[in-house]
Amino acid sequence: MQRYKRVLLKLSGEALAGDKGTGFDEATCIPVAEQIRQLVKDGVEVAIVIGGGNFWRGRSSENIDRTKADQIGMMATVMNCIYMSEICRSVGLSTQVLTPFECGSFTKLFSKDRVNKYLSKGMVVFFAGGTGHPYFSTDTATALRAIEIDADVILAAKSIDGVYDSDPAVNPDAKKYDTMKMSDIVDQKLGVVDLAAAVLCMENRMPMYIFGLNEENSIINTVNGAGTGTDITVE
Numbered sequence: 001m002q003r004y005k006r007v008l009l010k011l012s013g014e015a016l017a018g019d020k021g022t023g024f025d026e027a028t029c030i031p032v033a034e035q036i037r038q039l040v041k042d043g044v045e046v047a048i049v050i051g052g053g054n055f056w057r058g059r060s061s062e063n064i065d066r067t068k069a070d071q072i073g074m075m076a077t078v079m080n081c082i083y084m085s086e087i088c089r090s091v092g093l094s095t096q097v098l099t100p101f102e103c104g105s106f107t108k109l110f111s112k113d114r115v116n117k118y119l120s121k122g123m124v125v126f127f128a129g130g131t132g133h134p135y136f137s138t139d140t141a142t143a144l145r146a147i148e149i150d151a152d153v154i155l156a157a158k159s160i161d162g163v164y165d166s167d168p169a170v171n172p173d174a175k176k177y178d179t180m181k182m183s184d185i186v187d188q189k190l191g192v193v194d195l196a197a198a199v200l201c202m203e204n205r206m207p208m209y210i211f212g213l214n215e216e217n218s219i220i221n222t223v224n225g226a227g228t229g230t231d232i233t234v235e
Helices: 013-020 027-040 066-090 112-120 138-148 180-189 195-203 218-223
Strands: 008-012 045-050 095-099 123-127 151-157 179-181 208-213 230-232
Touching: 008 013, 008 027, 008 179, 013 027, 013 066, 027 045, 027 066, 045 112, 045 138, 066 095, 066 123, 095 112, 112 123, 123 138, 138 151, 138 195, 151 218, 179 180, 180 195, 180 208, 180 230, 195 208, 208 218
Parallel strands: 008 045, 008 151, 045 123, 095 123, 151 208, 179 230
Antiparallel strands: 208 230
């Protein structure tokens, strides 16, 4: 049984790269697109934010001004969204890429009315370019867009299958949380997501579900209430 009607899916840029670690890996991306196609077929409205870490991170060079570094990161997310949009089209989906700034004819400018129109037509909407401003991560852009479009939840697909009390790659006895409060992430500065994003979600009662992208049908299972990740509540 579906838990959600409208979701904002956050994909890491690294997820698109697969084992290569950088750039795009089509064999990794096609199964993701096929899951998204199934969700749309089942009547779920899907919007997507993708990070830019497979090309650039804001602190990739100490020799570049932070504002300019962040702008490079924004453009990395545009490339990722255009790429993933085309992968989704290749499996039969209709898509649109929206940005908070003019990007020639590559994208359209973000507006809530435009998003609602596209989603109501069964199109998958990609939010590229972050917030359009430096000093904000794609986590924050994800929270902002989810709140703006009245999404039911943020689905954060990561390389790790949830939130742990310590790094499971280092500590084999690390405990995974099935559920936790967004206020705990803020109060304890846990670093699960960007602090600004966590505060936005907490203040605007936007829940989040963190899960492992690499598990089979993990996106579909999460939407249908059978996820094995961490449910972050805002009650």
